[in-house]
Amino acid sequence: MSFLSYLINGISLGSIYAIIALGYTMVYGIARMLNFAHGDIIMVGGFAIFTIVSTMGLPPFLGILVAVAVCTVLGVTIERVAYRPLRGASSLAVLITAIGVSYLLQNMALLIFGSNARQFTSVVTLPNLKLADGALTISSVTIVTIISCIVIMAALTSFINKTKIGQAMLAVSEDNGAATLMGIDVNRTIAITFAIGSALAAIAGALLCSTYPSLTPYTGSMPGIKAFVAAVFGGIGSIPGALIGGILLGVIENLSKAYISSQLSDAIVFSVLIIVLLVRPTGILGRKINEKV
Amino acid sequence: MNKNKVRMQNGITYAIVVGCWILVQIMDKTGHMTSLLRGILVPLCMYSILAISLNLTVGILGELSLGHAGFMCVGAFSGAFLTKCLENLLPNLQLRFFLAILIGAAVAGICGILIGIPVLRLKGDYLAIVTLAFGEIIKNLINVMYIGLDKSGFHFSIKDTMSLGMDETGVVIIKGAQGITGTPKASTFLIAVVLLLITLFIVLNLIHSRTGRAIMSIRDNRIAAESIGINITKYKLMAFSISAALAGVAGVLYAHNLSTLAATPKNFGYNMSIMILVFVVLGGLGNIRGSMIAAVVLTLLPELLRGLNDYRMLIYAVVLIVMMLFNSSPRAIELRSVLLERFRRKKEPAAKEAA
Amino acid sequence: MAMLEVKNLGISFGGLKAVDDFSVAIEKGQLYGLIGPNGAGKTTIFNLLTGVYRPDTGTILLNGQNITGKKTIEINQCGIARTFQNIRLFKDLSVLDNVKAGLHNHYRYSTVEGILRLPRYYKVEKQMDERAMELLKVFDLDGEWDYKASNLPYGKQRKLEIARALATEPKLLLLDEPAAGMNPNETAELMETIRFVRDNFDMTILLIEHDMKLVSGICERLTVLNFGQVLTQGETSEVLNDKRVITAYLGE
Numbered sequence: 001m002s003f004l005s006y007l008i009n010g011i012s013l014g015s016i017y018a019i020i021a022l023g024y025t026m027v028y029g030i031a032r033m034l035n036f037a038h039g040d041i042i043m044v045g046g047f048a049i050f051t052i053v054s055t056m057g058l059p060p061f062l063g064i065l066v067a068v069a070v071c072t073v074l075g076v077t078i079e080r081v082a083y084r085p086l087r088g089a090s091s092l093a094v095l096i097t098a099i100g101v102s103y104l105l106q107n108m109a110l111l112i113f114g115s116n117a118r119q120f121t122s123v124v125t126l127p128n129l130k131l132a133d134g135a136l137t138i139s140s141v142t143i144v145t146i147i148s149c150i151v152i153m154a155a156l157t158s159f160i161n162k163t164k165i166g167q168a169m170l171a172v173s174e175d176n177g178a179a180t181l182m183g184i185d186v187n188r189t190i191a192i193t194f195a196i197g198s199a200l201a202a203i204a205g206a207l208l209c210s211t212y213p214s215l216t217p218y219t220g221s222m223p224g225i226k227a228f229v230a231a232v233f234g235g236i237g238s239i240p241g242a243l244i245g246g247i248l249l250g251v252i253e254n255l256s257k258a259y260i261s262s263q264l265s266d267a268i269v270f271s272v273l274i275i276v277l278l279v280r281p282t283g284i285l286g287r288k289i290n291e292k293v
Numbered sequence: 294m295n296k297n298k299v300r301m302q303n304g305i306t307y308a309i310v311v312g313c314w315i316l317v318q319i320m321d322k323t324g325h326m327t328s329l330l331r332g333i334l335v336p337l338c339m340y341s342i343l344a345i346s347l348n349l350t351v352g353i354l355g356e357l358s359l360g361h362a363g364f365m366c367v368g369a370f371s372g373a374f375l376t377k378c379l380e381n382l383l384p385n386l387q388l389r390f391f392l393a394i395l396i397g398a399a400v401a402g403i404c405g406i407l408i409g410i411p412v413l414r415l416k417g418d419y420l421a422i423v424t425l426a427f428g429e430i431i432k433n434l435i436n437v438m439y440i441g442l443d444k445s446g447f448h449f450s451i452k453d454t455m456s457l458g459m460d461e462t463g464v465v466i467i468k469g470a471q472g473i474t475g476t477p478k479a480s481t482f483l484i485a486v487v488l489l490l491i492t493l494f495i496v497l498n499l500i501h502s503r504t505g506r507a508i509m510s511i512r513d514n515r516i517a518a519e520s521i522g523i524n525i526t527k528y529k530l531m532a533f534s535i536s537a538a539l540a541g542v543a544g545v546l547y548a549h550n551l552s553t554l555a556a557t558p559k560n561f562g563y564n565m566s567i568m569i570l571v572f573v574v575l576g577g578l579g580n581i582r583g584s585m586i587a588a589v590v591l592t593l594l595p596e597l598l599r600g601l602n603d604y605r606m607l608i609y610a611v612v613l614i615v616m617m618l619f620n621s622s623p624r625a626i627e628l629r630s631v632l633l634e635r636f637r638r639k640k641e642p643a644a645k646e647a648a
Numbered sequence: 649m650a651m652l653e654v655k656n657l658g659i660s661f662g663g664l665k666a667v668d669d670f671s672v673a674i675e676k677g678q679l680y681g682l683i684g685p686n687g688a689g690k691t692t693i694f695n696l697l698t699g700v701y702r703p704d705t706g707t708i709l710l711n712g713q714n715i716t717g718k719k720t721i722e723i724n725q726c727g728i729a730r731t732f733q734n735i736r737l738f739k740d741l742s743v744l745d746n747v748k749a750g751l752h753n754h755y756r757y758s759t760v761e762g763i764l765r766l767p768r769y770y771k772v773e774k775q776m777d778e779r780a781m782e783l784l785k786v787f788d789l790d791g792e793w794d795y796k797a798s799n800l801p802y803g804k805q806r807k808l809e810i811a812r813a814l815a816t817e818p819k820l821l822l823l824d825e826p827a828a829g830m831n832p833n834e835t836a837e838l839m840e841t842i843r844f845v846r847d848n849f850d851m852t853i854l855l856i857e858h859d860m861k862l863v864s865g866i867c868e869r870l871t872v873l874n875f876g877q878v879l880t881q882g883e884t885s886e887v888l889n890d891k892r893v894i895t896a897y898l899g900e
């Protein structure tokens with residue numbers, strides 16, 4: 001029974017990673033950049049909800065709505081101000097700028113909210129689920145997280161395959177230059193990608209802080225890195241890859257915490273990543289790229 | 294000619310370091326040295342060594358590494374471990390420190406080879422994430438490591454002090470997450486400067502040699518380098534492990550600048566690796582002197598901004614973003630060249646008239 | 649015995665036979681042309697000869713030594729050097745250093761000798777400088793020795809690539825469209841240079857080219873490739889008058 005509980009919690013944690021990883025993967029697929037500040041957008045989302053729900057005492061759904069709005073605007077603004085001027089510059093330059101943005105967000109949060117951890121009130125108010133005569137308790141947050149992840153995946157997949165904007169996103173990720181020639185507004189497409197990624201980060205923030213209810217300016221940093229690992233794990237640029245990578249990562253992390261050592265769980269997660277990449281250098285679902293001679 | 298130009302450029306780089314050392318001595322003698330500044334002298338050299346060594350991987354070899362702090366961590370712990378172990382055998386601290394530096398460099402260099410063999414087959418962002426992963430693994434492993442020494446020899450455990458099973462003479466040297474306590478404070482500014490000069494000597498001479506040429510040819514075009522018979526794996530590994538060994542030296546310097554050594558996310562985590570990378574990129578890829586200057590300026594900046602207290606890291610972040618935009622944005626580069634052109638045109642007619 | 653003997657070479661990519669049953673024999677000192685329409689598999693043959701791809705079938709003999717399936721560096725050390733259709737210079741290195749990189753395996757000193765600047769470093773570097781300048785002179789690049797390679801004009805970049813390949817002291821030189829992007833004057837000059845290299849460096853040359861003036865001007869024998877297969881091979885004049893060749897290029 002305890003194994004099942006660890007497994008379900010792992011899937012739940014993995015679902016959060018997967019939602020964050022989506023943001024990484026979409027941005028990478030389309031703009032070919034590692035948006036290091038993505039993890040900190042989660043934190044901003046968390047603080048937005050905290051302000052609305054805990055400070056102002058408004059209902060949680062309103063908090064989520066505001067967080068999504070704030071993060072979307074923030075994501076688009078960051079893209080417009082910091083990343084767009086660097087289009088065409090080396091990927092390393094963009095990476096460092098993203099790191100700068102990450103520092104900026106962390107330190108702004110530090111100024112506004114201070115460095116002490118804030119107690120986050122869960123946005124999920126449903127009762128926990130008790131199975132098998134109480135031997136197995138699944139918290140409502142866990143269930144909501146897994147369901148949200150499934151819904152988001154399904155919605156995103158159909159958005160990309162069925163809508164014009166989604167098709168434009170695919171086209172830009174395939175070949176930026178050709179997409180421009182076909183009359184696709186690349187800048188607009190990238191901005192939309194950032195908007196979607198950031199909105200998802202806000203939701204991930206709500207779920208993450210509901211599961212681990214302690215909020216600091218650095219809350220988003222480590223989950224961000226892990227989600228980035230998950231995206232690479234599954235094959236960066238691939239949406240199903242983000243799902244698989246995220247879930248696997250969450251499950252491995254939780255099981256190794258439970259059965260091996262909680263101190264070594266990160267080391268185990270990273271070791272698995274390394275092994276996967278050595279066997280499949282572009283991740284589980286990544287496309288193989290051959291350099292033409 | 295070219296050779297002389299290189300020699301002069303390298304000479305300037307060494308002169309800057311020596312000049313700074315002299316400046317510090319003068320400030321010290323004339324009483325202009327604040328305790329804040331005094332405390333940061335060794336770290337400045339340490340960060341410079343880290344930036345220079347990372348530039349070898351990122352700028353010269355052209356591979357993005359986000360795990361440099363991991364090698365620093367290995368160097369720090371193996372060096373400090375040695376100084377602790379030899380405490381009774383070798384009372385001379387200077388000599389012990391010297392040995393620690395050699396061991397730190399060697400162990401970090403070997404780690405570089407061991408990690409490099411599997412990892413350097415990957416490319417670009419994948420290599421970056423795997424090096425980041427390795428850095429985190431190293432930090433994690435050191436945090437669960439317990440090593441003790443008693444009459445019967447070394448004891449090792451990954452659980453706790455108790456499970457080391459030592460007799461009453463036993464001393465715990467590495468104590469898990471608490472790390473090593475009571476490391477002798479052997480790092481001085483003079484030693485740090487000498488190590489920095491040695492690092493510069495190694496890296497600059499390496500770049501302008503047959504080996505350096507091979508490494509840079511791989512960076513510029515791997516397929517062409519292969520086609521002229523350059524052993525890609527060998528030279529990639531060489532650059533990577535030398536870079537790791539030098540990071541190890543910086544680690545030993547770090548370990549002996551404090552009285553306790555513990556691996557935390559702050560000193561040996563990916564954030565440190567990223568910070569070193571920032572030095573390298575802002576100093577200019579492949580520009581060794583630039584790395585050094587960027588390391589010094591960006592380490593001093595938050596200290597100089599200390600008066601601004603809470604705002605200093607915010608300002609640091611803004612400065613970083615603005616500098617990147619100004620340095621790398623295609624539009625900014627265009628704007629700069631236009632301005633330069635205008636400036637030249639203004640000068641030219643004036644020169645003609647004068648003639 | 650021929651210097652290069654290729655028998656029944658073949659490779660396919662995802663079911664498509666890019667090169668099929670390709671055989672050729674090139675004598676020492678020959679200037680041999682490989683022609684054919686775009687996509688015929690010419691560059692693929694170069695990639696097979698230099699170990700970029702491993703052939704599915706066939707053997708490659710260089711001076712009787714079997715080099716099939718060897719790695720690119722090993723093949724270079726056996727004596728085959730090449731240039732690339734899309735120029736691949738070490739763009740951030742100087743013109744001189746590009747050639748010196750080519751000298752890598754023939755002028756040696758250890759990394760430690762290099763770092764410590766031991767006497768051997770100075771001695772060998774001087775020899776390398778002299779040899780590299782000699783090679784640059786052949787291609788009239790000695791005046792630009794300290795330019796960054798990427799700052800050279802296009803035609804000179806192609807020449808520098810040949811100089812770099814020659815620096816590895818090959819027995820067989822493979823040139824992939826050396827005249828691409830050159831104007832008629834530059835091409836005429838290049839023809840002279842190629843002949844000069846063959847005569848003075850005792851070189852065997854296999855080249856891919858679309859410029860028929862260059863091909864008919866300097867190649868002694870030709871192989872025509874179409875859809876990965878040999879259409880015909882023989883003396884240049886015979887081959888160029890072959891009806892099938894004209895059809896392959898111009899269509900029915």
